[in-house]
Amino acid sequence: MESIDPRKLLVEIAGILDKNKIPYLITGGMAVFVWGRPRFTADIDLVVELSIDKLDVLEKALKSLDEAGYVDIGVMREALAQSGEFNFIDGKTGMKVDFWISTGDVFDRSRLKRRVAQKIIGYDVYFSTPEDLILSKLRWWRDTGSSRHKEDIISIISISGEGLDREYLNIWAEKLGYKDLLDEAFKK
Numbered sequence: 001m002e003s004i005d006p007r008k009l010l011v012e013i014a015g016i017l018d019k020n021k022i023p024y025l026i027t028g029g030m031a032v033f034v035w036g037r038p039r040f041t042a043d044i045d046l047v048v049e050l051s052i053d054k055l056d057v058l059e060k061a062l063k064s065l066d067e068a069g070y071v072d073i074g075v076m077r078e079a080l081a082q083s084g085e086f087n088f089i090d091g092k093t094g095m096k097v098d099f100w101i102s103t104g105d106v107f108d109r110s111r112l113k114r115r116v117a118q119k120i121i122g123y124d125v126y127f128s129t130p131e132d133l134i135l136s137k138l139r140w141w142r143d144t145g146s147s148r149h150k151e152d153i154i155s156i157i158s159i160s161g162e163g164l165d166r167e168y169l170n171i172w173a174e175k176l177g178y179k180d181l182l183d184e185a186f187k188k
Contacts, residue, residue: 070088115128
């Protein structure tokens with residue numbers, strides 16, 4: 001295995017998605033790295049707007065990155081049918097890339113429309129906005145009870161705080177049922 005620089009894999013994946021016109025945004029720990037305090041993350045999480053006609057193309061492109069890479073077309077089809085998740089394991093680094101299929105709901109459409117390009121080793125990679133990252137972390141915090149999500153939210157608020165669109169956050173937190181958690185995070 002080569003030395004692990006997740007940015008290289010991130011740019012390769014973004015390039016594949018851009019080339020095949022598959023809208024995406026980076027979320028999870030990699031996005032926290034951009035908008036909050038850097039922390040170790042063992043994977044790359046992204047949301048994709050994937051259609052059935054792009055499935056085989058994406059599978060082939062991922063497999064072309066390295067013959068030791070792993071992705072299962074059956075799992076990809078199931079994830080697409082259920083708006084679920086599938087992953088790719090990079091054969092060179094062993095890193096995992098989690099592809100979360102967009103549900104197509106109003107929030108997913110909004111956050112894909114609002115995504116923000118950030119230069120990563122010279123390439124534009126699309127990330128969740130800090131507000132949308134907070135909102136998705138609120139869901140994970142509520143659903144799992146994991147303190148990591150709460151810590152990420154507080155980190156994003158402390159680093160990006162003044163630049164956050166509080167009105168947008170409050171409106172969406174109310175719509176999504178996370179307003180109490182958002183208020184709690186802002187008190188920290």
